[in-house]
Amino acid sequence: MTTPTALDLERLTGCGAKTRGLDVRSADDATIDAIRQAIFDHGVVFFEGQTLTPDDQIAFARRLGPIVINRYFPKTEQWPEIAKVEKTETQTGNIGGGWHTDHSYDAAPAMGSVLLAVQTPPVGGDTLFADMYAAYDTLSPEMKARLVGLVARHSSAHIFGERGAYTHSGRPEMAGNIDLPEAVHPVVITHPGSGKKALYVNPTFTREIVGLDAEESRSLLDQLFAHAINPRFVHRFSWSPGSMAIWDNRATWHYALNDYQGHYRLMHRITLDGVPLAA
Numbered sequence: 001m002t003t004p005t006a007l008d009l010e011r012l013t014g015c016g017a018k019t020r021g022l023d024v025r026s027a028d029d030a031t032i033d034a035i036r037q038a039i040f041d042h043g044v045v046f047f048e049g050q051t052l053t054p055d056d057q058i059a060f061a062r063r064l065g066p067i068v069i070n071r072y073f074p075k076t077e078q079w080p081e082i083a084k085v086e087k088t089e090t091q092t093g094n095i096g097g098g099w100h101t102d103h104s105y106d107a108a109p110a111m112g113s114v115l116l117a118v119q120t121p122p123v124g125g126d127t128l129f130a131d132m133y134a135a136y137d138t139l140s141p142e143m144k145a146r147l148v149g150l151v152a153r154h155s156s157a158h159i160f161g162e163r164g165a166y167t168h169s170g171r172p173e174m175a176g177n178i179d180l181p182e183a184v185h186p187v188v189i190t191h192p193g194s195g196k197k198a199l200y201v202n203p204t205f206t207r208e209i210v211g212l213d214a215e216e217s218r219s220l221l222d223q224l225f226a227h228a229i230n231p232r233f234v235h236r237f238s239w240s241p242g243s244m245a246i247w248d249n250r251a252t253w254h255y256a257l258n259d260y261q262g263h264y265r266l267m268h269r270i271t272l273d274g275v276p277l278a279a
Helices: 029-042 054-064 132-137 141-147 214-228
Strands: 009-011 017-019 044-047 079-087 112-119 127-131 151-155 182-186 188-190 197-199 206-209 234-237 244-248 252-256 265-272
Touching (some): 017 029, 029 244, 054 112, 127 132, 127 244, 244 252
Parallel strands (some): 017 044
Antiparallel strands (some): 079 265, 112 265, 127 234
16 A cells, blocks of 8 residues: 555655654544554654644544553553653663563554653653564565464563563562453464554564474574564654654554663653454
């Protein structure tokens, strides 16, 4: 599929696209459809200079798709739809500080995430995005054949559970949860919005490839993980207040860099609900 012509888009190196001169509050229905398709096609779309109140962000996100409330993130006061991705001056650990895709542990993984920068540090705090369409397309024919029919188990307990990774990350408030879903998805999916094939495993939540012994599963996943973060597939985005990124969790990974110790950073994130995935 091609991106609709209603948007003025600049294709970025590595991953994603950037819009020019668009205030999402005034977008008509055709532009909303174009934004949604651009996210499907490019994996992530970046916007600058958005002056959105929480109500504005919620209203815009609802036009893109149904909102799902995040189980684990702190909620923004008065607006439970908005998760606070926050790091204070005294905290050492951040949220999302490793390669992942949101909600892959759900039976119907999140379609998208709408992340708005509210307050950013003077330096640092960039986010890396990796293109899982390109990761799949550049696999060898032999590897593509090997992945046909394989499914992987994705879990949340080892990250957000009682003894999850956040317990030891400097962010213990993110751990200790009891609602800890897991799900099985194809290792390679056909994206429901673009029709393109994408690699659908990630280092944070994918635990094993079902049906392989532990050593073979770990070896194969490690190969796929290393391949997927080739610099050719990665874009590094620098935030400023009013920057917004909307990414498709079926087509990208992301990684929030934790390189701004002693400074405050606040982002408002809304998650868009998705559908079960198919090969």
